[in-house]
Structures are given as C-alpha cells and as structure tokens.
Amino acid sequence: MSAPSAEKLAAVLDHIDAHLDASVERLFDLIRIPSVSTDPAYAEDCRRTAVWLAEDLKAIGFDASVRPTVGHPMVVGHADASTGPHVLFYGHYDVQPVDPLPLWNSDPFEPTLVPQENGDTWIVARGASDDKGQLMTFVEACRAWKAVTGSLPVRVSMLFEGEEESGSKSLAPFLDEAGEELKADIMLVCDTDMWDDKTPAITTMLRGIVQEELTIRCASRDLHSGMFGNAARNPLQVLSDAIATLRAPDGSVTLDGFYDGVRPLPGEVEERWKRLPFDQKGFLNDIGLSIPAGETGYSVLEQVWARPSCEINGMWGGYTGDGFKTVIPAEAHAKISFRLVAGQDPEKIRAAFRDHVRAHVPADCSVAFAVHGGSSATVMPIDSPLLQKALGALSEEWQCEAAVAGTGGSIPIATVFKDRLGMDSLLVGFAKFDNRIHSPNEKYDMSSFHKGIRSWARILAAFAGRQP
Incomplete structure (x- = not known):
C-alpha cells in the first residue's frame, strides 16, 4: 500500500469515532476472561484469552495463531503491506490477581462504566488499563484501517504474551525459537503513561x-x-x-x-525535559518530602529518569x-x-x-x-525517524506538543528484544497516573481508549510516509 492520503486517514478516524461502542464491547469481552497468570487455577482462562485474541486478529485478516510455550501461550499475528516499515506490536494479555477482593467496588472481571465530573468515563475492571485496554487500542486502529481501506499502511506483526505479570519466563526461549519470524524495524509497546491528562508521551529511556x-x-x-x-x-x-x-x-x-x-543526557532530550510542566517541589511534597536525595547537581527528573x-x-x-x-x-x-x-x-x-x-x-x-x-537499560535515539514521525502524529491528534519522557522503572521485555533481536522499542501509552494498576478498582479512561485508537491510526499513517 502506498502512503495513505489525508482523505483516507480522515475516513479511518471517522470510522473509529462511529464504531467506538463496538470497540468498547470487544474490550469488555476480553476483560471478562480472568487471565491471572500467577495462579495455576487460571491456566485455562489464560489459554482462552489467547484463543480469543487469535480469533479476533483472524477476523481482521491477520494470519494469527496460538503458540504453545512451557508456560502460558503466546499469540502471533502477521499482516503484510507492500510498502513501509515492518512494525511489531507487543502487548500482554495476562493480569494481576484481584486480591483483596473486598476493596473492589464492583466485580473485577465485569467491566463497569463510571461517569466522572469532568465528562470522561472510567472503565473499571482488572486489566482495563494493564494491559488489555492499552493492547486493544492498537488492534482497533488496525481494524479501522482494514475496514476503510482493506489493508494496513505498513506491515504489522503482533505478539501477545501471557506471562508478563509473572516474570515473562517463557519469552526469551520463545524468541530464541521464533525470533527471525518476529524481527521487525521497530517494536511498538503500549504499556506506559501519558505525561498528564491532556499530553501524550513517548518513553525513550528505560532504566x-x-x-x-x-x-x-x-x-x-x-x-x-x-x-x-x-x-x-x-x-x-x-x-x-x-x-x-x-x-x-x-x-x-x-x-x-x-x-x-x-553518558551525559543528550542536549535535545535535556531541552525537551526542561519544557515539560514538571513541578519538582510538588512532586516531593505530594509524598510528604521536600529535599531531593539523589546526586547533587541533577534535577529531580534527571535523578529518577537519567541517573x-x-x-x-x-x-x-x-x-x-x-x-x-x-x-x-x-x-x-x-x-x-x-x-x-x-x-x-x-x-x-x-x-x-x-x-x-x-x-x-x-x-x-x-x-x-x-x-x-x-x-540492561534501553534508550531510543531521539533522532530516530520513526520516533519523530510518531511524535508528530501524537501532537496532531492531541493538539499539543507530545512529550519525550523517561521512566525510573524498568520494562525488561524491551531489553530482551534489544539483546536477542536488535530491535529498538517505541513506548507509547495512554494510561494515566491514577489508573490503580495492580490495585483494587483499576480503571482506564474512555478518553484514553478512544484517543489511543485514533493516535495509533495516525502513527501508522505517519510511518507509511505521510507527514502529520
């Protein structure tokens, strides 16, 4: 497929808006399967989730299958395109246990819509944010492209794991076997946060x-x-x-x-971080502290992201x-x-x-x-053409400058893919800081789900050659 026109992208975005209810229902069906990977009692539910995802990918034209491992199965899917880069989207379908159950306001595996005063709506359920809601933003973007144009702007492969919440023990052996099949120009991961409620972010540095x-x-x-x-x-x-x-x-x-x-922080990254609306004093005050404890001479952001x-x-x-x-x-x-x-x-x-x-x-x-x-730590080069295209697409969708962020945490799967397949990871997430992942009453904002789908649709178009 050649680079999509602005008219085709507009039609895809309109389709996403018109079919949001159907997208939400599919997400609810996925959430309802209690795919708790750490508890052997849920092993069959993990397998059912993998089957559900493979069948959903097949429904939109992917060559998809459930792949056995020594633990919970993987789901692999491929969809070809004649031009453009090859991207591998990674997500995980397993979820954390729900304990303590009495602290939930509703059934953890029966998604509940909770309207908010700001006009948004929360989807409350285990896995709503981590990672089923995030995973499905990409799947739904692909579904919209296929529905409107009959194909995808770029070549897309998908890998869904069932053990991320329990240590990813089967991932490295699986990559040793299937690595060549999965190798792509870049890995896309949707398991991170926005900068704030209105500002999307790409995480380029993982400790x-x-x-x-x-x-x-x-x-x-x-x-x-x-x-x-x-x-x-x-x-x-x-x-x-x-x-x-x-x-x-x-x-x-x-x-x-x-x-x-x-090494010192790259100059362009440092300048972008300085433009972020970050309240260093408030960051510490929120947890009852006031004096930074890391290396002197470095800002709080540098201490938690880059040192x-x-x-x-x-x-x-x-x-x-x-x-x-x-x-x-x-x-x-x-x-x-x-x-x-x-x-x-x-x-x-x-x-x-x-x-x-x-x-x-x-x-x-x-x-x-x-x-x-x-x-090991991983870093996405700030001058990567695909990173720059993704930033432009996000900025266009959210009508503000997308943030380039780091994170103090670690996402070991990014290191595994870098070490075994030599692939950089582009981490684009639409979760918010108050999503209560791993805790009772986990939620995902409807705006995150809706605009996340639209964002991925734009990013795929940008990767195919269209400049936002």
Whole structure:
C-alpha cells in the first residue's frame, strides 16, 4: 500500500469515532476472561484469552495463531503491506490477581462504566488499563484501517504474551525459537503513561535493574545480648555498616566503577525535559518530602529518569514481634536494588556490589548472595525517524506538543528484544497516573481508549510516509 492520503486517514478516524461502542464491547469481552497468570487455577482462562485474541486478529485478516510455550501461550499475528516499515506490536494479555477482593467496588472481571465530573468515563475492571485496554487500542486502529481501506499502511506483526505479570519466563526461549519470524524495524509497546491528562508521551529511556538479596551470618546461633553483647559480632550491625557505605553524602553511589559508561543526557532530550510542566517541589511534597536525595547537581527528573541509583528495599533480622527480646541474632538480611542507565553492565554492577559488601564483612563472619533478576537499560535515539514521525502524529491528534519522557522503572521485555533481536522499542501509552494498576478498582479512561485508537491510526499513517 502506498502512503495513505489525508482523505483516507480522515475516513479511518471517522470510522473509529462511529464504531467506538463496538470497540468498547470487544474490550469488555476480553476483560471478562480472568487471565491471572500467577495462579495455576487460571491456566485455562489464560489459554482462552489467547484463543480469543487469535480469533479476533483472524477476523481482521491477520494470519494469527496460538503458540504453545512451557508456560502460558503466546499469540502471533502477521499482516503484510507492500510498502513501509515492518512494525511489531507487543502487548500482554495476562493480569494481576484481584486480591483483596473486598476493596473492589464492583466485580473485577465485569467491566463497569463510571461517569466522572469532568465528562470522561472510567472503565473499571482488572486489566482495563494493564494491559488489555492499552493492547486493544492498537488492534482497533488496525481494524479501522482494514475496514476503510482493506489493508494496513505498513506491515504489522503482533505478539501477545501471557506471562508478563509473572516474570515473562517463557519469552526469551520463545524468541530464541521464533525470533527471525518476529524481527521487525521497530517494536511498538503500549504499556506506559501519558505525561498528564491532556499530553501524550513517548518513553525513550528505560532504566535497567539489578536485584540482590544478601544474608550476613555471624554467630552459630542467636545469643543473649547480656551474656554476649560487645564480645559477639552482631550481623545487623555489620549489615547496617556495609549498607551505609553504599551512598556518599552527595547522594552518589560508591561502588567501584559504578559510573563507568554513564553518558551525559543528550542536549535535545535535556531541552525537551526542561519544557515539560514538571513541578519538582510538588512532586516531593505530594509524598510528604521536600529535599531531593539523589546526586547533587541533577534535577529531580534527571535523578529518577537519567541517573543510576541504589535503594534499600528491605532489611530484617532478630526479633521484631510484640514486646521485647534481648537477642543478638545469628543472621541479618537485606534486599538491595540498583536502577541502571545506558552504558552500565548489570553483571559488572552485581559483581562490584558483592565485592563491596565482602570488603566490609569481618573475617569470622560470612555473607551469601541470592540473585533476583537483572536487565540492561534501553534508550531510543531521539533522532530516530520513526520516533519523530510518531511524535508528530501524537501532537496532531492531541493538539499539543507530545512529550519525550523517561521512566525510573524498568520494562525488561524491551531489553530482551534489544539483546536477542536488535530491535529498538517505541513506548507509547495512554494510561494515566491514577489508573490503580495492580490495585483494587483499576480503571482506564474512555478518553484514553478512544484517543489511543485514533493516535495509533495516525502513527501508522505517519510511518507509511505521510507527514502529520
């Protein structure tokens, strides 16, 4: 298909508007299947969801199938186009458990429409936002293109996973088998947020992560603190001393070589971030704080999006029950995570952390480590032509400058695709910060669903060559 005209795009957008109710009903049908991936009791529901998606893709002309894995199945679909880039859209159909159920205002798997004072409507249900509502914005955009023009502006493949919420254990082995079939010019992901209620965003920077659990052991058993205090080493003290040395007074991380490979923020990205309406003081005030704790000399946005970090996620040991027990515990434990940026090697950071802790453990004590995962950071080059076209399409749809954002979190699947298939990821999401994903009363705004569909329709047109 040649680059679509403005008239064809307008007809597609009109079709989306006219058939929104049918799009919502399809989303509701998908949500009603309780595809909880972490609970084996829902395994058959996960399979039913995969079948539903494959059949829906077939209904709009995709060559689609359900692919078995050692865990929950994948859904793969392909639709050819004669011209334009090849895009792979990734989404996940599994959802989080609904507990605690009493906190829900309605049945988690029976979508409920809740009108809002601002004129919008919430779709309340588990998976409404994460990720079924987001996933279906792209499917519905493709459906509209097929209905109006009989084809898609570019070549499209789709991959829907059923284990994202439970660690994506089958994804890497599946890519090893089916990678060549799925390889495309770019991967599109709709599992992120807008900048604010009226401003769309493309996330171009994802931090990587290293997660470590450590156990320090001193005495061979718990000890009476009166009989052995002072003379016997306390593992909680050893642990605290070691952890206290991980950060310098200026907020930087002290591991040897920690900042090796870390590059300055690109100038164009820095300028775009400066134009974002971000209230640094309000960001901290909202959580009861006022003083930034990261590296001095960097803004809060830079600290959470573009700088690596070290955080203590948990420490425990000894007696923590009611009352008091004068004990020196035999063991102390902690969980530590590092968020990484482009240029940092997760395994080098892991090794540096372990060496650092070992250097602070006395000779008559021991330390053991347990791995809890790790992934590299990913960055989408700001000068990517497809990124620039997507920004233009979003800005046209939302009638404002689309934001280029980072995120302090990690999306490991982006790293998996980059490492195995060499594909960059374009992360365009329409969720809002108050969507309560993973929590009771999860919701997705009707405006996010509607304008998300329209946005993807425009992005596909832009990829085919039409300039917004």
